[in-house]
Amino acid sequence: MANGVILESKPLRERIADRIRADIIKGVFADGERLIEPKLAEIYGISRTPIREALRQLESEGFIEIVPRKGAVVKELTIKDIDNLYAIKANLEGLAARQAVDNITERDIEKLVVLNEKFLLLFKGGGNIVEEYLKYNISFHNFFIKLSQNEKLIEILEGLAKNFQRFRTMLISKVDRDEEAYLEHKKIIEAFIKKDPDEVEKTVRFHIEEGWQYLRSKIKGAR
């Protein structure tokens, strides 16, 4: 691929926001580190204006904190923050699933089944690569989130998802919840088949809370 310049239609501020966000996730900019506009401008080889606009965006996403007349610092993500984020995620995905019940079709349910079976095969086949696991898991979740057709909800959940990427780096270790996740997904699908909003909401919420409890123990244990 010798292009890379062809479809660079996104404004500079967005591309820069993406790069700075990625660098925060990668740890290039450490927690609490000050992000100084002229320095960033020099690093990325552009002027301060798009840098500033990118910083405002990252602030609204929760990645940095901007204090007037002082500047921007990388916000650290504590375990309590992640607890809070997961509580919101569990709740809102539960709501998304509940609202999806009104819109979901037979074909959609089949797609969910297929996704989940692929998910199972992935580690039955000895794969068990964290990246693949996450990819399929995200596909499964996004599928019914989109079906909620609640745009604001989708937007908020997308914002949360970006935040979660920040602590993915902690998860280099093997993910050993394949089987449980598969079974919990199955329960969600069953609830969708029954078209029972309460149960759909409950199973999704449970699934996410369980997943976090598992990860949380791993992190605590790893320290």
Place this chain on the structure above:
Amino acid sequence: MANGVILESKPLRERIADRIRADIIKGVFADGERLIEPKLAEIYGISRTPIREALRQLESEGFIEIVPRKGAVVKELTIKDIDNLYAIKANLEGLAARQAVDNITERDIEKLVVLNEKFLLLFKGGGNIVEEYLKYNISFHNFFIKLSQNEKLIEILEGLAKNFQRFRTMLISKVDRDEEAYLEHKKIIEAFIKKDPDEVEKTVRFHIEEGWQYLRSKIKGAR
């Protein structure tokens, strides 16, 4: 009050964002209207830079939509949007209340009781001014939201609240749900006393959903 200049420490971009937001709420800028940077700069008597930063903020708040290389337009708020917003609000305030159960003290509960009784006296005394009603209602809700101590959650709910202001203008009419709201608040308080997270969540959610159903019928009827 002869000041007004004394504590204007907020950056210009924020003050401008506040003004533009207020003007959108007031209807000075109509739905779908284009917000042209040089024009805004002239209207408010400042340069384009703070205008641009204010617009980005308003975009992240959902008030406007910015299309690259085209510009900003005021996002219209449909009934479906409000449906969606209320669904999220009901869910997240339910979560906030649930999390507040762990932190709430006897004194806090008493404060809730006092707030609710004041709320009742307000319209028993023949007041029934919409503004006052809303003020007390908001106080009551914010009280347990803060007690969740979930900062991200508080932030999201504050963002939603700003959006709701936009359709407040539709509600010039008398609010006739005093009694019901009072009783529902009471049920919420009872659930807090029992320290029952499930019931707290349920009663809060119900309260908000009912409130919206009421308003929704009023709006539909008024058209």
Place this chain on the structure above:
DNA sequence: ATACGGTATACTGTATACAAAATACTTTTT
């Protein structure tokens, strides 16, 4: 009369320059 194309205008995107405020450092005084 309608559709297509070209030109002009207006708006956004980016860079640079200047002003104001905060912080850090140094010097002086007690």
Place this chain on the structure above:
DNA sequence: AAAAAGTATTTTGTATACAGTATACCGTAT
């Protein structure tokens, strides 16, 4: 020697200028 004050430096806040892109309008041709 320590603390306070003043100055210097760094950094943000705001304005302006220029470049690139989209849109609108007008003219011409079919």
